[in-house]
Amino acid sequence: MNASAGxxxxxxxxxxxxLPGIVPVTLVHxxxxxxxxxxxxxxxxxxxxxxxSLLYLLGLLDMPTAGExxxxxxxxxxxxxxxxxxxxxxxxxxxxxFHFLLPEFTALENVMLPMRALGALPPVAMRERAAMLxxxxxxxxxxxxxxxxxxxxxxxxxAVARSLANDPPVVLADEPTGSLDSQSSEQVFRILRxxxxxxxxxxxxxxxxxxxxxxxxxxxxxxxGGIVDGAQMAGASRAAPV
Amino acid sequence: xxxxxxxxxxxVRSRAxxxxxxxxxxxxxxxxxIMMASLMVGSQNDFMRQLIDALPHIAVSDExxxxxxxxxxxxxxxxRIYGLTPERRREGIKNPMAIMAALSAWVPGAIAPSTKTQAxxxxxxxxxxxxxxxxxxxxxxxxxxxPTQMRQGTLASLFTAGNAIILGDxxxxxxxxxxxxxxxxxxxxxxxxxxxxxxxxxxxVRQVDESTAYVLVKTxxxxxxxxxxxxxxxxxxxxxxxxxxxxQRIERETGYKSIAWQxxxxxxxxxxxxxxxxxxTVVGAILLVASFGTYNIISTITHEKARDIAILKSLGLNExxxxxxxxxxxxxxxxxxxxxxxxxxxxxxxxLGTIEINxxxxxxxxxxxxxxxxxxxxxxxxxxxxxxxxxxxxxxxxARVHPVDIIRGAT
Numbered sequence: 001m002n003a004s005a006g007x008x009x010x011x012x013x014x015x016x017x018x019l020p021g022i023v024p025v026t027l028v029h030x031x032x033x034x035x036x037x038x039x040x041x042x043x044x045x046x047x048x049x050x051x052x053s054l055l056y057l058l059g060l061l062d063m064p065t066a067g068e069x070x071x072x073x074x075x076x077x078x079x080x081x082x083x084x085x086x087x088x089x090x091x092x093x094x095x096x097x098f099h100f101l102l103p104e105f106t107a108l109e110n111v112m113l114p115m116r117a118l119g120a121l122p123p124v125a126m127r128e129r130a131a132m133l134x135x136x137x138x139x140x141x142x143x144x145x146x147x148x149x150x151x152x153x154x155x156x157x158x159a160v161a162r163s164l165a166n167d168p169p170v171v172l173a174d175e176p177t178g179s180l181d182s183q184s185s186e187q188v189f190r191i192l193r194x195x196x197x198x199x200x201x202x203x204x205x206x207x208x209x210x211x212x213x214x215x216x217x218x219x220x221x222x223x224x225g226g227i228v229d230g231a232q233m234a235g236a237s238r239a240a241p242v
Numbered sequence: 243x244x245x246x247x248x249x250x251x252x253x254v255r256s257r258a259x260x261x262x263x264x265x266x267x268x269x270x271x272x273x274x275x276i277m278m279a280s281l282m283v284g285s286q287n288d289f290m291r292q293l294i295d296a297l298p299h300i301a302v303s304d305e306x307x308x309x310x311x312x313x314x315x316x317x318x319x320x321x322r323i324y325g326l327t328p329e330r331r332r333e334g335i336k337n338p339m340a341i342m343a344a345l346s347a348w349v350p351g352a353i354a355p356s357t358k359t360q361a362x363x364x365x366x367x368x369x370x371x372x373x374x375x376x377x378x379x380x381x382x383x384x385x386x387x388x389p390t391q392m393r394q395g396t397l398a399s400l401f402t403a404g405n406a407i408i409l410g411d412x413x414x415x416x417x418x419x420x421x422x423x424x425x426x427x428x429x430x431x432x433x434x435x436x437x438x439x440x441x442x443x444x445x446x447v448r449q450v451d452e453s454t455a456y457v458l459v460k461t462x463x464x465x466x467x468x469x470x471x472x473x474x475x476x477x478x479x480x481x482x483x484x485x486x487x488x489x490q491r492i493e494r495e496t497g498y499k500s501i502a503w504q505x506x507x508x509x510x511x512x513x514x515x516x517x518x519x520x521x522x523t524v525v526g527a528i529l530l531v532a533s534f535g536t537y538n539i540i541s542t543i544t545h546e547k548a549r550d551i552a553i554l555k556s557l558g559l560n561e562x563x564x565x566x567x568x569x570x571x572x573x574x575x576x577x578x579x580x581x582x583x584x585x586x587x588x589x590x591x592x593x594l595g596t597i598e599i600n601x602x603x604x605x606x607x608x609x610x611x612x613x614x615x616x617x618x619x620x621x622x623x624x625x626x627x628x629x630x631x632x633x634x635x636x637x638x639x640x641a642r643v644h645p646v647d648i649i650r651g652a653t
Contacts, residue, residue: 061646101553
């Protein structure tokens, strides 16, 4: 789309995803898009439009039935499982609608998890970085708490901290504020925007909240698995009916 | 601590009760296996010791394994002989002293000459067949356990009467004879002497105890009606298990039939094989049952943790790492179970060892138990291997989960 191809982080080329079954379901249909550096992208659409499915495809959690997803210009469909896992670990951060923290581990340990899996830092440095990330999201007092001892907003902030653990260039967020009250939503949204503005990351967020989407830099609207053209204009209230 | 170990330990620890049940299952399996093995091997060793002690380790007799070859057979390639009446050979081992001197040069152990003869013992008007062996009480203690098996009297008592005889305790019981009884000994050669019972022995092997009697060598020679007769050399070797090889070499060198205790008790030894098969089958079954407990808990954990697995995989942990986590959990349970089982097994053995049994058919009044580190090692190893196998299947299944399937359906 409007990002230059040279510094594309994620690129989708004719991506199609069909769920096999007695009645095959087309989740995503023929998508072409490019996510460049330092972008804040919203993917919107009614429920069932395939926006989450598209995010999973971009995040290598799912494999396209046809087409190709490129991460930093590298094709991913022919990668080995391990290599895809490694790419995910090092270049992509995930935030889900539900925090998806490991329940038996503290906030600090949860944030350290991806770092330990990657193993690029010495243990002391991992601990310092995890603590630093949590502190930067105002969670200094909750470092040693387990998920069930925190509020929804706090958990989601821990999840964002975890997505940044290995300092990935892109964070993919699937309805990051979907299960939060408006105050916590605002807090999490501000954090996501800071990622773009302060830390120069790219953030791709799926949301059905059009007000939220309106405050992002770039919008894509999905209907029935395909991108609706011209949905990039500002003024989300005029966007497609829900 | 590595990430996999950390996660595995956390999973196992946060399910303390289930883990405890699985560990207890493995521990029970390992513990009872150790106890079974200890008891089986203990009783087998005990029995083996009795067998080894009941007879000389090797008995060299004046017999040959095959009938003597006739001169014509030696001279011609094909001979058929009808109506042969073999020449009567003089009984006994020829030049016994020279043979003993030759053997003692290399046989690791002691050798003693003896005279063996079959006789009828008559007491209170009843006849009993017995194998009467003439021994030298001074040398006998080097070649058999007879001195330690004496229940009444000693070997030296053989010198106390003119014709003294020591009977197996069951033989004496059958006859109704006791110490001091005068019995009549009669042989096929026509000898007929009166003898006084001066001792009773008990070897623990029924067949020996009810049909064996000991006299002095010279008394036996009178019974056999042949002066200077030595028809059996009794050998005791330092390593009873090597007796078979030594017996074969003696036979090769002297030409006389020499029978090791293993050959004499071949039927009993082959029953040990069956016993061992039974033992290992039972022990294996116990451990197998225990491993189902492990399978169960790992299976349950992977089900409960489906979401965590999806999270880990969405973060970018690969299949191998996820699989390793759950296999590790199974191994932790297996290891904890094995260690607890070692303790349980040891305590069970100690407890069994304190039980006293007053049974007229048994010599020992405590259960014979063996404490062999090998049993512990084998039981522990089997527990670990079966835990690994039990954990591997659910672990593999867990590792193959597609994170999207779980995340899509999450609430």
